[in-house]
């Protein structure tokens with residue numbers, strides 16, 4: 001059997017914490033079986049590594065590995081994404097499409113954020129788990145697939161079950177074996193190790209000497225809560241690497257990069273966020289401007305296409321997502337919207353040596369950007385500035401809400417799914 005150290009090296013996993021080692025050991029043990037595995041742990045703890053290990057060490061390693069972010073797929077399209085659809089199943093279904101469960105036959109599917117699956121999809125998933133059967137949307141024909149399922153969640157599944165948001169039977173089917181990844185704050189010995197690794201990576205990337213923390217800064221690093229876990233630590237290391245001119249980082253400097261630790265006090269004192277939390281007019285204006293700018297750019301794209309090609313079905317087809325977003329789609333209200341996909345297949349660059357991976361596109365429309373002449377430098381700069389503002393807005397909202405995505409999304413006036421997409425898009 002592969003040993004833990006070798007796996008850490010192969011998958012570039014840093015850390016020596018016993019709970020991390022145990023998690024990797026479990027992944028190695030279950031890999032050769034077809035047992036369903038549920039990975040649990042807070043956001044940013046490194047859950048995505050586990051299914052990659054399991055797949056790579058399994059007899060399915062030459063089969064496909066598809067990672068799907070269930071939290072990022074619009075509810076109206078999720079069944080079609082996972083199980084496929086028949087031509088004519090709904091408006092926009094112009095041809096038959098294979099879903100991930102069909103494509104991944106003989107391989108592994110990683111269902112990240114599985115707790116976000118709608119109940120109707122949970123029923124379909126249960127059927128796949130029980131007897132390997134599924135039915136395409138709009139079809140009556142039962143199909144078979146042989147897929148190993150690894151799922152992950154950062155929500156408390158028992159709470160979700162209690163609230164009726166997740167089926168208990170599905171939970172038990174998914175979690176034959178559970179692998180728990182500890183939060184970073186419980187891996188004290190790994191924090192500085194990870195920071196040094198990221199500092200060295202960013203020094204290499206940005207071609208400058210690595211940053212180094214002085215002793216007091218190290219103490220703060222170890223004391224800090226790291227509610228965003230390794231993802232947050234990595235971002236902080238990157239920011240400091242890029243923005244600081246001196247390479248020796250003091251306590252004060254490090255502190256200036258760390259969002260205020262959420263003491264419980266303000267949360268207890270205010271049961272509802274005061275309006276002023278998001279009432280900075282400039283922020284609101286940036287947000288409105290950003291939305292308008294995106295719509296305008298999208299409309300320009302569409303106009304250009306129409307001018308070049310006329311209102312052909314090809315134009316409509318290639319701009320389906322855009323047309324739907326700007327003008328709405330009556331089908332969506334019926335839960336049969338097809339577009340805005342493929343939105344949530346997580347890229348897995350580290351595993352490309354073994355098998356094909358379906359690439360993800362956060363935003364279909366953006367793919368054609370290069371074709372449009374109107375994208376002048378000035379506009380690009382504006383868009384960039386707006387992107388920065390959007391990132392700033394999201395970061396602030398997350399900080400204010402102590403990393404709680406639901407609350408941050410509410411504050412920003414966007415859906416949790418959209419926020420999730422943005423976090424992935426900007427790697428926040």
Ligand SMILES: Nc1ncnc2c1ncn2[C@@H]1O[C@H](COP(=O)(O)OP(=O)(O)OP(=O)(O)O)[C@@H](O)[C@H]1O
Pocket residue numbers: 012013014015041042043044045046047048049112153154230231234
């Ligand atoms: N042990 C590790 N060593 C080095 N980098 C790591 C380690 N664990 C995680 N990372 C990095 O931390 C980031 C977050 O990891 P990952 O996306 O797997 O978290 P997650 O638990 O799946 O989060 P979420 O629930 O939000 O999807 C990634 O950039 C990943 O490469």
